[in-house]
Amino acid sequence: MFEMLWRKLRLAHQRKKTPVSRSRRDLSPNLEANLTAFQEELGASPDLIIRRLTLGPRPGSAGALIYIDGLIDKQVVNQDVLLPLLNEGNWGKGQDVTDLLGYVAQSILAVGEMQTETELRQVVQGLLAGDTILLVDGQAAALLLSTKGWDKRAIQEPEAEQIIQGPHEGFTENLRTNTALLRRKIATAGLHFEEMKLGQRTQTAIAIAYLKGVVNEKLVEEVRLRLKRINIDYILDANYLQEFISDAPFSLFPTLTFTERPDVVAAKLLEGRVAIFVDGTPVVNTVPALLVENFQSPDDYNFPYYYATMIRWFRYLSFSLAVLAPALFVALGSYHQELIPTPLMITLKTATEGTPFPLAIEVVMMGLVFEILREAGVRLARPFGQTISIVGALVIGEAAVTAGLVGAPTIIVIALTAITTFVVPGLLGPGIFLRLIYTILGGVLGAYGILTGMLFTLLHLASLRSFGVPYLAPLAPVIPADLKDVLVRAPIWALRTRPRLIGWPRPQRQPFGFAVDEEEKGEDGHDKG
């Protein structure tokens, strides 16, 4: 026992040391040596373009322009880099410069963003990020010209988060585009971005965004800290980060929210949250996350409050149905028949007469069938997807009932859950899991089993925190002031305070009421999403 423990501890210790820092290597003054070094580093990749050229006033010194095909904007490189460099007239005034690179940078190139680097690895990094490198023989430095430009997707409405009214734009895979989208929403100097690179091999750019003055500084510090602690090989999506920095890595429930919508992120920042952008993915995480956020949709704030409130209630109802309906059905059908009104009971009995399996098995089985059909429908190419749904719905459901394998009520319940699950997309995973567990519990111990499961879930949820904020807030602990945006969706002018536990450094959004004389509306267009 002790030995095992000791071994584990030692392993953990070793783990900590693993990030190997490669030896630092500086550029040499010799151009050829540098070029060889580059080729060594990157291999003989065909997309590595090395364009030799002569720089400076006659006779000039040898130089090279290096870039990676596909990562740069050819237009920029040709027009703004190559053309000025090759135009002999440009060199007229620089007859006696010693620092050729500096002169080029200062007076010749028509590129906005550039920097000088002396270390090989940094230069290679820049190269791989889409910079164009300018090397000059005799100088142990390189000029990194920002000529990034690659094919990217246009701004579209995210498919997973459709809304009816409101802005129809979504984030793209490009970090810069995304930050710009956010800037367009919040035009205040308080919007700060901080960038860092994560992932040993992918060197993915990560940006955190927050609204200074509204955000709790400690929260930003905590986010920074957690991000820095990450030691990972590669990051391809926001979820990679999320599994690292989430408070409860084993929980079914997500303690970070994700969205592809700039308006949602803007609203969250305005509540005092922090957003985490990951380059290469349109998904943006915001923290701290609360359970109730999953039940809020941007449309809630784009529609009149009474309608939004009603819709929100339907969402709560749908989620409870999605999670509980099969379990309750099983519990009622195989334990608590006395609770069913008599006529319904007789109808149910007629419908299930002669089915061979216990109700619990029937429901779990049909539930699995449905999940598989759904997964198949998602993965398959669209034309196949339709076939799948027809086969699934008609053949399996209908035939199973006529063959007497399952009762028709089971199919109805499964169909109901199938639809209601999708009303709250943020909790799709937990919903399916809980449904399965509750159904089994309901089949084993009836309503008592379901209650045990629900208490377990409640305790678990109550023990969760997301970046210090209780996950169940404002329901447990109850925060009456915040219920205005949870139980109902109060009119926008009444949503005058930010969520207590998140926006406490600046709790008030605006003075109460809908008086027009305060022209503060610009800042508080809408609330969370």
Add this chain to the structure above:
Amino acid sequence: MTKANDAGRRRLWWKKSLWLLLLFIMVFTSGCWDRRELENLAVVLGMGLNHTPGGEGYEVSFQIVRAAQIKSPGVSSGGGEKMRPFWILRSSGPTVFEAIRNATFQSSRRLFLSHSQVLVINEAVAREGLTPALDFFIRDHEPRLSLWLLLTAEDPVQIFDASAGLEMVSSQAISDLLQQYHLTSKIRPVRLAEYVRLIMAKTTANTLPVIRTIENAGKKEFYFEGTGVIKGDKLVGFLDPIETRGLLWVLGEVQGGVITFDVPGKKGKATLEIFTSSSTVTVQVKADKIHVKIEVQVRSGLGNQTTYTDLSTPDQFKKLETRQAEVIKGEIEAALAKAREYGADIFGFGQQLYGHDNRAWQRLAADWERHFREATVEIKVKAVLVELGLTTRPVLD
């Protein structure tokens, strides 16, 4: 939260998985003792209680739904003769519970009593005392207190066997019918809960509706007629429908029905429809003599007339009202006379006293039967006619 180091996290991990494991062990080890599948239940809709032919024990009869027969009767399983949608089962035993359990020998499925709606009790059982017979239904968790209690002189099976009319199962029909008692107000439906409540009131006597079968066009049909009076827990006598309504007037439970009488001074009858009625009963004790004041208020409307006179004039209305009050008073008096005859306080005068003058009740309760018989009862009926229907006078007058 964040201070957990790597080793800690790993330990956390297997601890967490252990919790899940525990949950699953719990799920799969504890298992399904009380599970009873819907399709394996024999849903009992009605129960009957009788003495075994020999004597001592009880014979319980059940009316069980045959669910398969209810399902789309048109497309029933290819050509086989159509079975009735229920099954009648009898079993007997020394106590009710044992009789019910003995039914398991005959039924392939477990009897499920929670949905039973009516309990038909044979008069012989009622005459011997209902407490031992009904104890099971109160004690056990399956039958409900909302069970309707009925008395019958016949074998309860006859009732279940009767035609159910528009319903599938006669028990369901009886239950539905009892809930519409106010259309006639000539029976007093009693749920098990009400029965227990009155039994516990000690001085109050219970009443149970009486059901019997009649032959109608070659078919048996059930029919309600009158009320059985249960003194203590034993059946002592019956009230006819009119007396039953007399009882209902006093209890303030007449919520409908019609009342027919001769139009004063004219040849022919008038039928009034009762809309609402209410009653106030005050019981006073003076020198250990009981004075009861019953005030009944009735609102009704003219529903039918067989005279050729115009009854819609105010003074005709007045006359009708007085006449109606007299008739109601007569009904109450008839009920009172019967109750005095049986010495059974079916009106709950004792209960009234118990609530309002508990000391007096405690003094008198021991000899309540005598006090009840000797009580002076003052009846006041205030009848108001408020409606005429759609016409004023008869077509031809």
Add this chain to the structure above:
Amino acid sequence: MIILIVLVFLGLFLYEAPGLVAEEYWRELAVFTLLLLLGLFLSILLASGVELPYVESVWLDLFTGLKKGL
């Protein structure tokens, strides 16, 4: 049955003890083990069919005895 009980208790011990040892919580370990052993003892007694007194009947007897004594 008894084997199952012992297994359960052993499992609980293994679940809890390493953490305590790692943090050098010796007193906690002692009390924990003590309570666990008490539980084990009682469950084995119950499982093997020994009739243990019922708490409330003990109190009832005690109080009726006291009342009579007074």
Add this chain to the structure above:
Amino acid sequence: MDKERISPRQLTFLVISFTIGSWIVLPSGIEAWQNLWLIMFLSLGQGLGFAYLALLLFRRHPGKTLFEIHEIVYGPLFGKLFSLLFLWFFLQTGAGALAVFVTLLKTTVFTTTPDLALLIPWVIIVVYGCRRGIEVIARSNEPLVLATIGLIIASVFLVLNIFERENLLPLFNLPLSAVLWNSLGIAVFPFGQNVLFLMLLPKVNQPQKVMGAVFRGMVLAGLLLSLLQFLAVGVLGKVGELFVFPTYEFYRMINIGEVLTRLELIPLLNFLTMGFIKIMLCVYTMAVGTAQLFNLRAVQPLFFPLGILILLLTRQIYPSISLHLQYIKDVQPYFGLFFCLLLPLLTLGMSFLRGGPQREMAS
């Protein structure tokens, strides 16, 4: 561990659920059935008195749990002895509540399921919750209490059609002695048990608000129970006396248009959650107490063994419900009085005898 803090409002909520706990299912003082809802107010007064005395103790020794106070007042040896007594009290309270729930479940729904199948899952989640700490217990308690309050208030509307004023009569038909005796029984059984909170008070983040919080909780719980009794009597009348679990029976009577009927399972589960909190608090308090008894630094490892003990004791609380009813009638008032009034009073007296406000070194 010790950094956990609960707010006064959470304390109020905990007091509510602890008080409602198992009484709601199996009321004491059933002889006074028809007047129970009135007697409740009397008991509430007495209970508040007891609580005031106990809270005086806390006020004299702020920031100290009952067990620490024992050691200060009686010295280490006797202090531990008293603490052991209380440990037993908590154990029996928790096990008693659990036993009542198991009996209820077994007589109503799960007639053939063995006790253990019902107990083990319950104890597992109790231990799970306790391990998460008092903060989590307090947090998850909040929605549960709100749900219960909501249900009790909703019942007012559900029973409107079967509620009969006549059933409430007669009022005050009991001899004074019976009234007093039954009110005492209620004062010690649901209200007096709150002495347990003396172990948790140091965890409240605003100590000056503790007294108000506890009183508010008790009064609210008292009002809720009284309301429920009022409804139950109005619906069941005298018949309620007959039943072992009158509240359950009362919900069985609900019938709105033959559709909203057979609701008994909902309140049953709802009250089960209150009992759940109660049992969890008992286990948690026992662990905290044991830790203080043995000067332990960590409470975590104690929950499993204590959970097992409570499970075993639950099976050994009473052989049958009839004995328990007898116990409630004959023993519980004395038993409760001893722990809820006499012992705290004795400690308070001793504390005063020892003179002056105790200025213990901040250890």
